[in-house]
Amino acid sequence: MTGLVAVLTCLNASETDSAFVRAGRLYGQNDFTGAAAQYQTLIDSGWASATLFYNMGNACFKNHDIKAAILYYERARRLAPNDEDIERNLQLSRSLIFDKVEAMPELFLITWAKNLRDLCSERLWSYLSIGGFLLTLLSGLGFLFLHRRTFKKTAFSTGILFLLLSIGALTLGYLQKTNVEREDEAIVFAPSVTVKSSPDNSGNNLFVIHEGIKVQITDQIGEWCEIRIADGNRGWMRAKDLTII
Numbered sequence: 001m002t003g004l005v006a007v008l009t010c011l012n013a014s015e016t017d018s019a020f021v022r023a024g025r026l027y028g029q030n031d032f033t034g035a036a037a038q039y040q041t042l043i044d045s046g047w048a049s050a051t052l053f054y055n056m057g058n059a060c061f062k063n064h065d066i067k068a069a070i071l072y073y074e075r076a077r078r079l080a081p082n083d084e085d086i087e088r089n090l091q092l093s094r095s096l097i098f099d100k101v102e103a104m105p106e107l108f109l110i111t112w113a114k115n116l117r118d119l120c121s122e123r124l125w126s127y128l129s130i131g132g133f134l135l136t137l138l139s140g141l142g143f144l145f146l147h148r149r150t151f152k153k154t155a156f157s158t159g160i161l162f163l164l165l166s167i168g169a170l171t172l173g174y175l176q177k178t179n180v181e182r183e184d185e186a187i188v189f190a191p192s193v194t195v196k197s198s199p200d201n202s203g204n205n206l207f208v209i210h211e212g213i214k215v216q217i218t219d220q221i222g223e224w225c226e227i228r229i230a231d232g233n234r235g236w237m238r239a240k241d242l243t244i245i
Contacts (some may be wrong), residue, residue, distance in 0.1 A: 132166030
């Protein structure tokens with residue numbers, strides 16, 4: 001049974017690689033629709049990676065589907081927050097949408113915490129946490145078995161430091177995981193949406209937003225979502241007009 005599972009895993013990996021290669025070949029031949037279809041097949045199969053989402057965003061961009069390009073660049077950025085190519089293409093795509101919204105200033109501590117979280121991927125933070133914990137154990141052993149007082153003090157101090165580093169890396173890894181899995185951000189996919197003051201058609205018209213703009217979902221009642229845009233304005237719109245990042 002184990003051998004069968006291994007064979008099936010290899011076959012699935014081979015099929016995935018083949019689809020990725022086919023998509024790249026189609027993209028190179030300027031068949032961006034075909035490339036996007038191949039990438040979509042991989043996405044539908046459950047494969048998720050920054051490279052896949054980035055390539056899908058590029059294919060959508062070449063197809064002039066800017067809203068979809070923004071969606072996949074946003075997904076890629078979550079998995080690779082420091083990738084300059086992803087950020088550059090995302091900003092280029094945003095410059096092409098109708099809505100130009102100036103974001104509200106963010107508290108320095110919040111910005112600093114996000115930048116610190118995004119220094120590493122979730123996996124790398126987990127490796128650093130494990131490494132810090134192992135070094136803590138080694139320092140503990142040194143404290144127990146070393147006889148000279150100076151060495152024991154050094155082992156104790158470094159053990160505390162490694163423990164704090166391990167806990168910090170674990171915390172940042174958890175925050176990174178939470179950010180990747182969050183479902184409170186979305187891209188508007190409808191050509192234009194009139195945002196309402198209440199979750200029904202009888203609500204007052206507040207403002208109009210257009211496809212490609214990023215919103216934060218703050219509440220949901222039935223088929224209606226309360227959303228907030230970067231400048232702080234908020235209101236209600238239908239969930240069917242949004243695609244979760």
